[in-house]
Amino acid sequence: MSENIRRILYLSHAPEAVYALWRASMPEGCELLTLSANDDAERLEKLAIADAVIVAPAVLRPEWVAKAPRLKLVQHQGVGWQGETPIAELRERGIRLAINPSGTADVVSEHALALIFACLRHIPRTDAAIRRGEWLGTALRPISRNLRGRTVGIVGMGRIGSALAALLQPFKVRGLYADPYQRLPEGLELALNFRRVGLEELLRESEVISLHLPATAETRHLFSDDAFARMRADAVLVNCARGAVVDEAALARALQAGSIRAAAIDVFEPEPPRPDNPLFGLPNVVLTPHVAAGTLDAMQAKVQGATANLGRFFRDEPLADEIDLAACP
Numbered sequence: 001m002s003e004n005i006r007r008i009l010y011l012s013h014a015p016e017a018v019y020a021l022w023r024a025s026m027p028e029g030c031e032l033l034t035l036s037a038n039d040d041a042e043r044l045e046k047l048a049i050a051d052a053v054i055v056a057p058a059v060l061r062p063e064w065v066a067k068a069p070r071l072k073l074v075q076h077q078g079v080g081w082q083g084e085t086p087i088a089e090l091r092e093r094g095i096r097l098a099i100n101p102s103g104t105a106d107v108v109s110e111h112a113l114a115l116i117f118a119c120l121r122h123i124p125r126t127d128a129a130i131r132r133g134e135w136l137g138t139a140l141r142p143i144s145r146n147l148r149g150r151t152v153g154i155v156g157m158g159r160i161g162s163a164l165a166a167l168l169q170p171f172k173v174r175g176l177y178a179d180p181y182q183r184l185p186e187g188l189e190l191a192l193n194f195r196r197v198g199l200e201e202l203l204r205e206s207e208v209i210s211l212h213l214p215a216t217a218e219t220r221h222l223f224s225d226d227a228f229a230r231m232r233a234d235a236v237l238v239n240c241a242r243g244a245v246v247d248e249a250a251l252a253r254a255l256q257a258g259s260i261r262a263a264a265i266d267v268f269e270p271e272p273p274r275p276d277n278p279l280f281g282l283p284n285v286v287l288t289p290h291v292a293a294g295t296l297d298a299m300q301a302k303v304q305g306a307t308a309n310l311g312r313f314f315r316d317e318p319l320a321d322e323i324d325l326a327a328c329p
Contacts, residue, residue, distance in 0.1 A: 027311030103301025153206030156213030
């Protein structure tokens with residue numbers, strides 16, 4: 001290999017079709033390194049010669065940074081980096097970090113909306129029943145609900161939360177949102193019919209709660225026994241954010257006790273979840289395997305956004321969406 005070639009490692013093992021998308025979009029003078037299996041030995045071997053690494057969904061472990069002497073840039077495929085990036089190790093080495101919002105907001109908000117419908121209308125349950133030869137017919141009418149007119153709470157009103165609020169407009173929902181760091185402009189609040197409130201009020205009033213906040217020390221297990229006790233008994237919880245935001249054992253207890261009606265979970269702690277995860281045996285839970293951002297359209301947008309940033313880096317141009325590591329705790 002020529003020493004003039006910049007080597008970029010895709011840190012996760014992925015299907016060849018995914019690798020092909022990245023290869024086709026690599027900046028000039030860059031070569032994509034990929035994994036033949038989900039094997040840490042191969043991962044470390046290729047980290048040792050990588051100039052940059054694309055992270056998602058596999059996490060860059062702190063101890064790996066010292067084994068990557070050429071590494072100069074960590075480029076996240078998406079926006080989730082809090083709690084998943086070895087900040088101190090990158091800062092010490094002067095390795096730069098960038099995220100990639102391309103393609104995330106629309107696809108994740110769509111998935112959240114789909115999960116809301118799945119819970120309110122019991123779609124997985126009816127699908128499974130009809131395959132077993134059961135015709136539920138009118139049996140679920142007393143517990144199925146329309147989305148129209150419900151009170152919907154969004155926790156975290158960033159790009160994805162805002163996109164979900166916009167998607168909800170045709171359903172004339174009463175919107176609440178809790179975000180201590182970000183407030184929508186007043187005109188946009190009025191247009192979307194979403195009002196900023198404290199988390200306590202959102203828990204108390206919302207019939208549907210959708211989570212769109214990062215995993216940090218502050219948000220870890222924000223939804224635990226105490227939060228579920230404060231929610232409505234007919235509430236639905238949707239988590240397309242990060243698994244660590246929800247205490248899964250506490251959620252299972254709340255669902256079993258009828259403290260809340262249903263939940264839809266796309267993210268887990270850890271991932272993949274363990275076989276004894278307490279949510280698995282519950283009929284009022286919809287589970288998907290961290291696929292909220294997993295469409296071809298979203299992947300194409302992510303590839304284009306991330307590789308454009310890699311090109312900027314190697315041309316010594318300003319990075320888009322760079323994280324200031326000096327300002328990180």
